[in-house]
Amino acid sequence: MRKASFKGGIHPHGYKELTSGKAAVPAHVPDRVYIPLSQHIGAPCSALVLAGDKVKKGQKIGEGKGFVTAPIHASVSGTVAGIELKEHPGGSFVPCVVIENDGKDEWAETVKPNKAPAGLDSQELRKIIFEAGIVGMGGATFPSHVKYSPVEGKKAEVVILNGIECEPYLTSDHRLMVEKPERIVAGLRYIMRSVCCGRGIIAVEDNKMDAVSLLEKAVAGEGGITVQVLKEKYPQGSEKQLIYACTGKQVPVGGLPLDVGVIVNNVGTAVAVAEAVEYGIPLIERYVTLSGSGISEPANYLVRIGTLFKDLIDQSGGYAGEIEKIIAGGLMMGKTVFSDEVPVVKGSSGIVIIRDEAKRKFKEVNCVRCAKCVDACPIFLEPTTLVKLAKLRAWDEAEQLNVTSCIECGSCVYGCPAHIPLVQYIRRVKQAVLAAKAKDKK
Amino acid sequence: MSSQENLLVVSSSPHLHSRDDITVAMRDVLIALAPALLVAVYFFRLPAVIVIVSCVAGAYLAELACLRIMKKERIPGEYSAVVTGLLLAFCLPPTLPAWMAALGSIFAVVIAKHLFGGLGCNIFNPALIGRAFLLASFPVAMTTWVTPIDGLTTASPLGMLKEATGRQLPSIADLFLGNVSGSLGETSALALLIGGLYLLYRGHIDWRIPGSYLGTVFVLTSIIAAVKGLGPDYPLFHMFAGGLFLGAFFMATDWVTSPITKTGRIIFGVGAGILVVLIRLKGAYPEGVCYSILLMNVVTPLIDRYTKARVFGGVKSHA
Numbered sequence: 001m002r003k004a005s006f007k008g009g010i011h012p013h014g015y016k017e018l019t020s021g022k023a024a025v026p027a028h029v030p031d032r033v034y035i036p037l038s039q040h041i042g043a044p045c046s047a048l049v050l051a052g053d054k055v056k057k058g059q060k061i062g063e064g065k066g067f068v069t070a071p072i073h074a075s076v077s078g079t080v081a082g083i084e085l086k087e088h089p090g091g092s093f094v095p096c097v098v099i100e101n102d103g104k105d106e107w108a109e110t111v112k113p114n115k116a117p118a119g120l121d122s123q124e125l126r127k128i129i130f131e132a133g134i135v136g137m138g139g140a141t142f143p144s145h146v147k148y149s150p151v152e153g154k155k156a157e158v159v160i161l162n163g164i165e166c167e168p169y170l171t172s173d174h175r176l177m178v179e180k181p182e183r184i185v186a187g188l189r190y191i192m193r194s195v196c197c198g199r200g201i202i203a204v205e206d207n208k209m210d211a212v213s214l215l216e217k218a219v220a221g222e223g224g225i226t227v228q229v230l231k232e233k234y235p236q237g238s239e240k241q242l243i244y245a246c247t248g249k250q251v252p253v254g255g256l257p258l259d260v261g262v263i264v265n266n267v268g269t270a271v272a273v274a275e276a277v278e279y280g281i282p283l284i285e286r287y288v289t290l291s292g293s294g295i296s297e298p299a300n301y302l303v304r305i306g307t308l309f310k311d312l313i314d315q316s317g318g319y320a321g322e323i324e325k326i327i328a329g330g331l332m333m334g335k336t337v338f339s340d341e342v343p344v345v346k347g348s349s350g351i352v353i354i355r356d357e358a359k360r361k362f363k364e365v366n367c368v369r370c371a372k373c374v375d376a377c378p379i380f381l382e383p384t385t386l387v388k389l390a391k392l393r394a395w396d397e398a399e400q401l402n403v404t405s406c407i408e409c410g411s412c413v414y415g416c417p418a419h420i421p422l423v424q425y426i427r428r429v430k431q432a433v434l435a436a437k438a439k440d441k442k
Numbered sequence: 443m444s445s446q447e448n449l450l451v452v453s454s455s456p457h458l459h460s461r462d463d464i465t466v467a468m469r470d471v472l473i474a475l476a477p478a479l480l481v482a483v484y485f486f487r488l489p490a491v492i493v494i495v496s497c498v499a500g501a502y503l504a505e506l507a508c509l510r511i512m513k514k515e516r517i518p519g520e521y522s523a524v525v526t527g528l529l530l531a532f533c534l535p536p537t538l539p540a541w542m543a544a545l546g547s548i549f550a551v552v553i554a555k556h557l558f559g560g561l562g563c564n565i566f567n568p569a570l571i572g573r574a575f576l577l578a579s580f581p582v583a584m585t586t587w588v589t590p591i592d593g594l595t596t597a598s599p600l601g602m603l604k605e606a607t608g609r610q611l612p613s614i615a616d617l618f619l620g621n622v623s624g625s626l627g628e629t630s631a632l633a634l635l636i637g638g639l640y641l642l643y644r645g646h647i648d649w650r651i652p653g654s655y656l657g658t659v660f661v662l663t664s665i666i667a668a669v670k671g672l673g674p675d676y677p678l679f680h681m682f683a684g685g686l687f688l689g690a691f692f693m694a695t696d697w698v699t700s701p702i703t704k705t706g707r708i709i710f711g712v713g714a715g716i717l718v719v720l721i722r723l724k725g726a727y728p729e730g731v732c733y734s735i736l737l738m739n740v741v742t743p744l745i746d747r748y749t750k751a752r753v754f755g756g757v758k759s760h761a
Contacts, residue, residue: 012458168458240754253756325451331458338452354457365517366562368464371702375648380751382702402753410456417463418562424454 003206005231006241008378010411012168012234012332014207019291020171023179024300027288028315029105033076033306034086034096034343035061040135041142042068047097051082058282059108060133061097070143070346071133075284075304078102087342089328091335096343099306113279117190122148125194125277132276133283133346138162138173138237138266139329141347144273147263148194157261158199159192160246161270163215164230164237166205167330170350172287173267175300177204177211180271181218187270188225190277195263200225201246202267207232234332235409239264241378253405268349283346290316294323294353303344309351310340324356332410362419373412373422379405383412383422390425395432403429462645464561468521470644474637475528475692481620481630485590486536490626493543494531500544501527504551514560522561526550529569529692532627533685533732534576537588542580546572566739567696570732577732587623596623599683600728614675617682628685638691647695650707655690656681658715666723686718689731699739706742706749714738 038044045062049055055074062072074097081098088094114120120128130145161184165173177184188200202219204212206229219225230236230245240251242264249260257264268286275281284305291298296317303312309326313319327334328342331352344351373383381402389398403426412422482490505523509516527547534543550572558564577584587598597605599612599622612622620630628634641647660677667676680686694700694714701710714734721730 010460012460244754250755253753255755323450325453325457327455327457332456334455334457336450336452336455336457338450352457362459362463363517365464366560368562368697369700369702370467370646370697371648372645374702374751375704379754381753382750384702401750402756405753405756408455410458413456414458415460415462417467419459419463421454423456427454 003229003231004245005233005236006244006378008376008380008411009233009235009241010376010414011232012414015169015291016171016174016207018169018298019289019300020174022175022298022300024172024175024287024302027301027303027307027312029076029101029304030307030311031101032081033099033101033304034084034308035072035075035099035306036086036088036094036096036343036345037062037072038088038094039072039141039305039345039347040070041140042066042070042146044094045069045072047083047095049080049097051080053080054078055080055099056106056108058111058284060110060282068143068146070135071131072097073133073282073284074099074108075306076101077104077106087337087339089335089337089342089345089348091337096306111280111282114277117278120193120277122194122196125190128276129194129273132272132281134269134272134276135283135346136266137268137272137286137346137349139333139347139349141345144265144269147265148191150196151258154258155261156195156197156258156263158201158247158263159188159195159197160242160262160264161188161200161202161267162237162239162242162264163202163204163208163211163267164242165208166232166234166237167332167334167350169291169352170289170330171291172289172300172349174208174211176267176271176287177208178214181211181214183271183274184215184267185218185222185225186278187272187274189222190273191263191265191270192224197263198224201228202226203228203230203242203246205230205232205236234411235378235407238378238407238409240407253402286344286346286348288312288344288348289350290353291350292327292353292355294320294355296320303348305344305346307344308340309337309342309344312344312351313340313353319353320355322356323353325354327352327354332414333408364420365418367418367420370417372415372417376411376415378409378411379407381406383426384420386429387420387422387425390429393432395429395436398429399433404433406430464517465519465521467646468525470641470646471525471692472521472528474640475525475532475627477633477636478532478627478630478688479528481633482532482536482626485620485629486588486626487591487593489593490536492540493534493536493538493626494528496540496543497531497534497547498524498527500547501530501551504548508552508556508560512556512560520561523551526555526568526572530572532688533569533573533625535584535586535588536626537586537593538576538583542576542583546576549575562698564698566736567693567699570693570736573732574736589623590621590629598624598728599679600722603679603683604722604728611679614678614682617679622683624683625685628688631682631687634687634691638687641691641695647691648704648707650704651695651700651711652690654708654711655694655715656686658712659686659718662715662719680719680722684722684729685731689714689735693731694735694738699742701742701745701749703746703749703751705751706745709745709749710738710742713741
């Protein structure tokens with residue numbers, strides 16, 4: 001059978017063999033954690049604690065206003081040392097609650113198992129998920145309770161769990177699927193119930209067949225849930241491309257997955273949901289891959305939120321040689337950070353460290369119209385045309401060519417023989433187009 | 443590592459790049475041209491070597507001169523001028539005087555490439571412009587053909603077909619292997635096919651242009667053969683004679699001068715295929731590959747404009 005996929009895309013080397021066979025080990029819990037008050041899309045949280053307060057593991061320490069937000073919880077027990085500005089993996093400086101770890105790992109009283117998780121209805125489930133601070137753990141960090149809330153006139157027909165992990169180097173989702181397949185399936189059940197939908201798909205790329213067979217075992221006898229194997233290709237894990245591969249439907253421009261009756265979640269999110277619903281445990285730890293050419297011992301870790309990258313790097317034997325970049329996330333879409341004193345957040349699927357290799361530095365030259373970017377674009381844009389418009393500052397023309405549909409996957413840049421940083425130009429155009437739109441609204 | 447002299451690089455994603463850049467692509471084109479080069483030297487001997495060396499040297503020196511005069515930086519290891527020179531040599535008669543060959547490649551690089559803005563900016567395929575210039579300037583020297591190995595003056599296979607002199611046409615096998623008269627690098631369809639398949643395998647060209655180009659010529663000549671009762675060899679003769687394979691795999695697929703949309707590439711190939719057949723059968727020249735591609739180069743921007751893909755999840759975008 002021909003495996004389903006999407007059109008366009010690229011086949012970068014995965015480098016996954018560095019960590020795919022390495023079970024996630026609990027990372028050393030540091031003496032101090034730095035927990036950012038904004039780890040999600042939506043309203044940032046205000047701290048609920050002050051310097052000197054005693055906190056326990058799982059205690060809520062930050063809360064935001066409005067509906068689109070997610071509370072923040074202490075990942076260790078100890079004493080609040082203060083609120084400090086710290087670089088966030090997203091690139092900006094964000095206030096962080098600094099907690100001195102007392103090493104006791106005492107759970108907060110609020111963390112208690114649910115006696116009858118099977119009896120909870122959709123609204124109760126969404127409340128638990130909100131209170132647990134669960135957000136999309138694939139990197140987008142959109143608050144899950146918002147995603148699961150019903151929208152007038154739209155019905156979720158299928159929940160797709162994203163176990164694709166198409167980013168080179170990253171294997172944290174892979175390890176999660178191998179190590180906790182039952183928890184993923186349990187979480188998917190709760191998500192399906194919270195959105196009142198009877199069909200679930202767990203989508204996995206064909207480079208993780210070990211995970212596929214374990215998941216298939218776990219879903220055996222679970223009506224309505226199937227495991228779907230998709231072809232290895234980047235960006236297969238992009239929401240719209242994933243939905244297309246699984247259902248054949250295209251999410252309309254400017255629309256959401258729910259417009260085609262789909263809700264997509266990361267496999268990590270499903271595990272977090274299961275933990276919250278059954279044991280009352282909020283989102284305070286996650287799987288993180290630490291890999292790349294610049295780290296001595298690539299590994300997978302189970303990491304408390306707020307652990308600094310530096311702490312993990314030390315556990316992995318430190319840097320291997322001179323370092324060029326530290327990337328929060330994957331090579332294709334991750335963001336470079338400017339120091340290693342950056343905390344792991346809810347959306348940190350991996351840290352990739354790249355060794356400094358002078359021979360890899362290239363200069364941008366003229367576009368030679370090879371159209372590799374056009375062929376690779378999974379959204380069917382013409383990246384090179386958009387870049388030419390960007391250089392002319394022709395924002396309107398770029399908007400007409402759907403520049404705002406760009407998902408910034410980087411497939412165009414990967415193959416560009418002229419070393420043009422197309423995504424960088426396109427980001428600039430998008431910024432200008434959105435700014436012009438915002439101005440028009442006023 | 444947080445010391446001042448060793449700061450981390452902060453840059454826009456992605457942070458991974460394929461190893462294939464312009465330098466690698468040009469190297470691959472040279473590799474792909476190697477089989478045809480060997481065949482050319484085998485069949486046409488020293489005269490072919492002289493033409494090839496003149497063209498490549500002319501193009502390369504013209505490139506260096508242009509970059510210097512125009513104060514442009516040279517991309518290290520960038521061979522596109524060598525490719526231009528070699529491609530031009532491939533579509534010249536082996537007996538062409540060296541100075542004409544060199545002049546043609548200088549014209550190609552200076553006029554067709556650098557005066558249009560240099561790498562990536564030219565509208566026409568430079569090698570084909572060089573050939574068109576030579577054909578217009580030296581029509582006799584450019585249409586003097588010799589037999590392989592012996593080097594005796596003869597007509598080209600397509601010329602024989604056109605003039606219908608009753609002379610024995612070369613066999614399809616000889617055409618396929620290249621044991622016929624013609625431009626020095628175009629005679630062996632087999633060698634060019636090997637090179638073309640290598641470029642396809644390496645992902646530097648898309649099957650759509652050679653596929654639709656060759657397919658159109660094959661279908662049209664098959665129809666003509668069926669209507670006129672010319673037999674099954676007629677379409678094959680058109681496929682393997684002349685510069686069709688050279689044009690289809692190495693000229694029409696030129697990145698800079700062919701459409702960037704997938705539909706556009708098919709239109710480009712079909713259009714060039716129709717033009718070849720028209721020129722060969724109805725035009726003054728026996729061969730039409732060069733002009734068919736140059737004419738399609740002209741309409742490439744137009745094709746790109748009207749064949750934009752529909753955005754994922756959207757309605758047809760504005761043309």
